[in-house]
Amino acid sequence: MIRLDKYLADMGTGTRQEVKKYIRKGLVRVNQETVRTPEMKICEEKDEVFLEGQRIAYASCEYYMLNKPAGVVSATEDKRETTVIDLIRDRKRKDLFPVGRLDKDTEGLLLITNDGQLAHRLLSPKRHVDKTYYAKVSGCVTREDVLLFARGLDIGTDEREEWTMPGELEILRSGSESEILLTIQEGKYHQVKRMFQAVGKEVVYLRRERMGALVLDKELKPGEYRPLTKKELENVKNEDA
Numbered sequence: 423m424i425r426l427d428k429y430l431a432d433m434g435t436g437t438r439q440e441v442k443k444y445i446r447k448g449l450v451r452v453n454q455e456t457v458r459t460p461e462m463k464i465c466e467e468k469d470e471v472f473l474e475g476q477r478i479a480y481a482s483c484e485y486y487m488l489n490k491p492a493g494v495v496s497a498t499e500d501k502r503e504t505t506v507i508d509l510i511r512d513r514k515r516k517d518l519f520p521v522g523r524l525d526k527d528t529e530g531l532l533l534i535t536n537d538g539q540l541a542h543r544l545l546s547p548k549r550h551v552d553k554t555y556y557a558k559v560s561g562c563v564t565r566e567d568v569l570l571f572a573r574g575l576d577i578g579t580d581e582r583e584e585w586t587m588p589g590e591l592e593i594l595r596s597g598s599e600s601e602i603l604l605t606i607q608e609g610k611y612h613q614v615k616r617m618f619q620a621v622g623k624e625v626v627y628l629r630r631e632r633m634g635a636l637v638l639d640k641e642l643k644p645g646e647y648r649p650l651t652k653k654e655l656e657n658v659k660n661e662d663a
């Protein structure tokens with residue numbers, strides 16, 4: 423059960439104060455009756471709430487798979503830049519956030535939700551959730567790099583070492599520009615780019631393909647998104663149990 427004003431505010435129809443005004447003005451109906459008391463308790467599963475005749479369904483948690491395009495930032499709000507949340511035009515909840523961050527120029531899989539518990543567990547360094555990236559790298563990626571990545575790399579500075587955990591590097595094509603898949607279990611700042619820098623190479627294109635059980639849907643073009651399927655949600659929740 424949840425207060426009527428909170429129900430409407432949670433669904434992004436206005437601030438708590440604005441919503442109280444709508445209710446007092448008689449714009450809100452619960453089932454068949456106009457209700458003027460913001461504190462009325464609503465059963466999210468059974469009651470039907472209408473604002474100016476339009477049904478406002480309650481979603482306690484939302485889960486979207488976004489193929490993040492380059493040029494948008496992995497934040498919830500930004501004064502100047504487009505954020506990944508701005509791209510989720512069908513969102514009902516106003517408290518959505520991205521699970522982890524991709525750099526502004528990185529594309530690919532990003533889970534957008536308001537399920538804080540799930541996000542916390544997916545991002546917990548203790549859980550070692552696999553993340554797979556596809557990259558184009560300038561320079562020839564070699565068998566030696568594969569071995570170096572498998573040992574873990576120092577991606578720190580001259581003053582301070584910073585070792586990564588082992589990463590699984592698969593070479594798809596090597597040449598003056600190479601294509602690779604890299605699976606890592608951490609999310610250090612610019613980690614993939616810094617791992618290649620550590621072996622004297624530069625990432626020129628980066629896309630996340632997988633995060634734990636969640637695989638980027640090939641049908642989604644950069645900038646497109648869709649709700650997670652039941653099965654995907656089940657898998658993500660189970661792996662993290």
Ligand code: URA
Binds near residue numbers: 523525528611616
């Ligand atoms: N590693 C990076 O360098 N950038 C990302 O966006 C993600 C992983």
